[in-house]
Amino acid sequence: MTFEWGDLFAGRISGMAASEIRELLKLIDRPEIISFAGGIPDPDLFPSAAMARAYEKIFQSNAGAGGALQYTISEGYTPLREWILGYMEGKGVRLGLDEVLVTSGSQQALDFIGKLLIGPGDLVAVTKPTYLGALQAFSPYEPRYVSIAMDDEGPVLADLEAALAARPKFLYLVPDFQNPNGVTVSADRREAIVALCAAAGVAIVEDAAYAELRYDGEALPSLAAIDAARNGGRPATVIHCGSFSKTVVPALRVGWVSAPRDVVNRLVLMKQAADLHTSTINQMVLHDVVSQIFEPHVKRLRVAYKERRDAMLAALDAHMPKGVTWTRPQGGMFVWIELAPGRCGVALLERAIKEANVAFVPGAAFFADRSGANTLRLSFSATKPDRIREGVRRIAGLLETVEA
Numbered sequence: 001m002t003f004e005w006g007d008l009f010a011g012r013i014s015g016m017a018a019s020e021i022r023e024l025l026k027l028i029d030r031p032e033i034i035s036f037a038g039g040i041p042d043p044d045l046f047p048s049a050a051m052a053r054a055y056e057k058i059f060q061s062n063a064g065a066g067g068a069l070q071y072t073i074s075e076g077y078t079p080l081r082e083w084i085l086g087y088m089e090g091k092g093v094r095l096g097l098d099e100v101l102v103t104s105g106s107q108q109a110l111d112f113i114g115k116l117l118i119g120p121g122d123l124v125a126v127t128k129p130t131y132l133g134a135l136q137a138f139s140p141y142e143p144r145y146v147s148i149a150m151d152d153e154g155p156v157l158a159d160l161e162a163a164l165a166a167r168p169k170f171l172y173l174v175p176d177f178q179n180p181n182g183v184t185v186s187a188d189r190r191e192a193i194v195a196l197c198a199a200a201g202v203a204i205v206e207d208a209a210y211a212e213l214r215y216d217g218e219a220l221p222s223l224a225a226i227d228a229a230r231n232g233g234r235p236a237t238v239i240h241c242g243s244f245s246k247t248v249v250p251a252l253r254v255g256w257v258s259a260p261r262d263v264v265n266r267l268v269l270m271k272q273a274a275d276l277h278t279s280t281i282n283q284m285v286l287h288d289v290v291s292q293i294f295e296p297h298v299k300r301l302r303v304a305y306k307e308r309r310d311a312m313l314a315a316l317d318a319h320m321p322k323g324v325t326w327t328r329p330q331g332g333m334f335v336w337i338e339l340a341p342g343r344c345g346v347a348l349l350e351r352a353i354k355e356a357n358v359a360f361v362p363g364a365a366f367f368a369d370r371s372g373a374n375t376l377r378l379s380f381s382a383t384k385p386d387r388i389r390e391g392v393r394r395i396a397g398l399l400e401t402v403e404a
């Protein structure tokens with residue numbers, strides 16, 4: 001009998017396809033490459049000193065160090081959950097402690113939500129494009145996807161209504177400066193989405209990973225806040241995922257999920273099964289850092305990233321050939337480019353790396369229905385303005401030769 005691991009893999013593994021662009025992106029880890037591929041925060045902006053002080057404080061306190069290095073409860077470090085409660089209340093959502101679970105990044109919350117809500121063949125509504133990591137988290141639970149078109153105010157309502165008629169379990173949405181296309185759902189559209197989903201008995205999973213990184217305009221109410229306002233201040237039909245990865249640091253791996261108690265109770269059971277709890281010391285450090293510096297630190301990030309967003313938009317305006325369009329995000333980390341129909345983002349990436357030492361992510365991976373071959377995601381967050389200008393000029397140069 002021959003032994004084949006592949007014969008032993010569970011059927012759901014077929015839903016976990018390796019990304020075809022990963023091999024290409026392995027080539028970009030060279031200093032001469034200007035990379036817009038990452039979608040990561042700039043390490044020069046990490047609050048390293050505040051974090052060092054927080055670790056030191058913990059280790060200097062005998063009682064604290066013991067507790068910090070010990071197992072803790074699955075729900076999360078209580079002072080951190082209390083901080084999250086205060087933060088959410090400031091945004092119009094009144095939660096009890098048992099309505100918040102700390103997760104190992106918001107990515108873990110997406111996995112748990114998939115595990116909680118998706119059975120094989122269940123329908124999940126997503127936008128096109130949507131966050132690739134959400135598709136990766138949900139797909140092992142073997143959903144079918146219904147994809148909703150977007151315009152510059154968010155999901156197109158006629159498409160949403162058609163999707164809701166097919167009775168998906170939930171709609172997954174990134175309302176602020178969406179990864180990958182930078183689109184922000186307008187205030188009216190938010191109200192309509194919450195009302196339509198509630199009327200159809202469809203839950204909403206709101207991913208607010210970028211919500212704090214707004215560079216222009218007024219902050220808009222979260223879907224969780226709209227849901228709460230319709231229900232006496234309490235969460236009802238929206239599961240809200242938050243993250244400290246973009247506002248503090250990703251490496252601590254701390255995020256959270258808030259939802260009605262019945263939902264959180266189940267998610268806590270999943271947390272126990274997955275990893276018992278998120279690192280105790282990381283939660284304590286994060287709590288110390290956000291208690292000391294959250295607001296001023298986020299303000300500093302906004303100033304730095306706004307300058308980069310502006311540099312990228314100005315460079316696109318100056319250099320891009322006719323037939324290419326792009327979004328003008330009010331925040332976040334991404335600009336989304338649409339090439340003329342028939343152009344291929346993957347082919348352009350191959351040339352960009354080999355001929356121009358510049359990289360980005362081709363957009364097709366962000367579509368559950370595999371459309372979007374002529375799209376690109378450019379991240380401006382981890383690149384300084386001069387390099388942004390030069391990188392955009394190089395991409396435009398390549399396009400001049402193929403688009404003409």
Ligand SMILES: Cc1ncc(COP(=O)(O)O)c(C=O)c1O
Binds near residue numbers: 104174207209254255
């Ligand atoms: C939209 C969105 N959601 C969730 C995540 C996961 O973030 P984390 O697990 O670091 O909180 C990311 C990371 O890039 C993201 O872009």
